[in-house]
Amino acid sequence: MLKKVIILGAGCAGLTAGIYTARANLAPLILAGNKPGGQLTLTTLVENFPGFVDGIMGPDLILAMQKQCERFGGTILNEDVESVDFTQKNFRVTTRQETFESQSIIIATGSGSIWLGLESEQRLIGRGVSNCATCDGYFFTNKEVAIIGGGDSAMEEALFLTKFANKVTVIHRRDQLRASKIMQNRAFNNPKIVFKLDSCVEEILGSDCVTGLKIKNIKTLEIQEIPVNGVFITIGHKPHTEIFKDQIDLDPKGYIIVSNQTRTNIPGVFVAGDVADHTYRQAITAAGMGCKAAMDVEKYLSSLV
Numbered sequence: 001m002l003k004k005v006i007i008l009g010a011g012c013a014g015l016t017a018g019i020y021t022a023r024a025n026l027a028p029l030i031l032a033g034n035k036p037g038g039q040l041t042l043t044t045l046v047e048n049f050p051g052f053v054d055g056i057m058g059p060d061l062i063l064a065m066q067k068q069c070e071r072f073g074g075t076i077l078n079e080d081v082e083s084v085d086f087t088q089k090n091f092r093v094t095t096r097q098e099t100f101e102s103q104s105i106i107i108a109t110g111s112g113s114i115w116l117g118l119e120s121e122q123r124l125i126g127r128g129v130s131n132c133a134t135c136d137g138y139f140f141t142n143k144e145v146a147i148i149g150g151g152d153s154a155m156e157e158a159l160f161l162t163k164f165a166n167k168v169t170v171i172h173r174r175d176q177l178r179a180s181k182i183m184q185n186r187a188f189n190n191p192k193i194v195f196k197l198d199s200c201v202e203e204i205l206g207s208d209c210v211t212g213l214k215i216k217n218i219k220t221l222e223i224q225e226i227p228v229n230g231v232f233i234t235i236g237h238k239p240h241t242e243i244f245k246d247q248i249d250l251d252p253k254g255y256i257i258v259s260n261q262t263r264t265n266i267p268g269v270f271v272a273g274d275v276a277d278h279t280y281r282q283a284i285t286a287a288g289m290g291c292k293a294a295m296d297v298e299k300y301l302s303s304l305v
């Protein structure tokens, strides 16, 4: 059956778009992919989503959004989209199980951090391992943290963390930082920031929460353990846009190019959340864009009749 709207992705952006399109009687189909709930399901306490005085656990916030969406008639399927065809009048979306057709699409496939790939890192995400100083910096008030990375984002996160932490150790695998000179100078001049260059993380220490890092100097091969309560991995982000490569305009980093709030270069295909946003990357900004995309879809569909 031809759908009015299909939403690709069920993180904060996709689920908010689902709530709004469902309440507009558009009976949205939401294809959640292999991470139903998206990035917030990886974390523990979310303290900056408005409306929760004492914070809310990431998975609980997502579960509430899913229920809210289904309550108004949204259908969520845990299927991964393998290909899309935006060249047809009715857009086609294919999962391993079937092909769906729809008059409009909202892409909300999010992005993922590039992680170090250590077992200890994956086990301790949300328990001291983070990829977002804005989200989690506050938890490390008067504690010691490390930043992994040497680019502008890493310096920005390090400087931000000095508002809370007593000491911030920047760990970078080369002998020079990649960050712009101005950001480097700001970081070098901050007395709370120390540097361990030519170094990489062998293991994040701790069973229930982060207690330290085992790092190796890649020139001397010396292994050292340093005590930290938190570690922020800032070695990059990757938008989930592989399946859209030949279908839609992407920027050089692979993010979907947006014009006029939520529009892509294909009329009828809209976008929301981190898949189009390499700047803010917050639950609330993703949800806000999901709301906008849903309202833009409504307008687009009424223009078709």
Ligand SMILES: Cc1cc2nc3c(=O)[nH]c(=O)nc-3n(C[C@H](O)[C@H](O)[C@H](O)COP(=O)(O)OP(=O)(O)OC[C@H]3O[C@@H](n4cnc5c(N)ncnc54)[C@H](O)[C@@H]3O)c2cc1C
Pocket: 008, 009, 010, 011, 012, 013, 014, 031, 032, 033, 034, 035, 036, 037, 038, 039, 040, 042, 043, 045, 046, 047, 048, 049, 079, 080, 081, 082, 108, 109, 110, 111, 112, 113, 125, 126, 130, 131, 132, 135, 136, 240, 243, 272, 273, 274, 275, 281, 282, 283, 284, 286
């Ligand atoms: C550890 C951690 C802690 C965080 N803490 C906070 C915090 O405290 N506060 C805050 O505001 N933000 C926080 N964030 C950031 C926040 O989670 C993201 O900004 C937000 O989740 C982005 O929402 P999104 O819907 O755009 O994308 P995502 O949450 O990335 O969701 C993307 C969705 O798309 C789906 N998808 C991907 N590819 C496909 C495909 N091919 N087919 C179908 N579906 C697909 C995925 O399965 C997923 O459901 C945190 C992030 C992390 C990783």
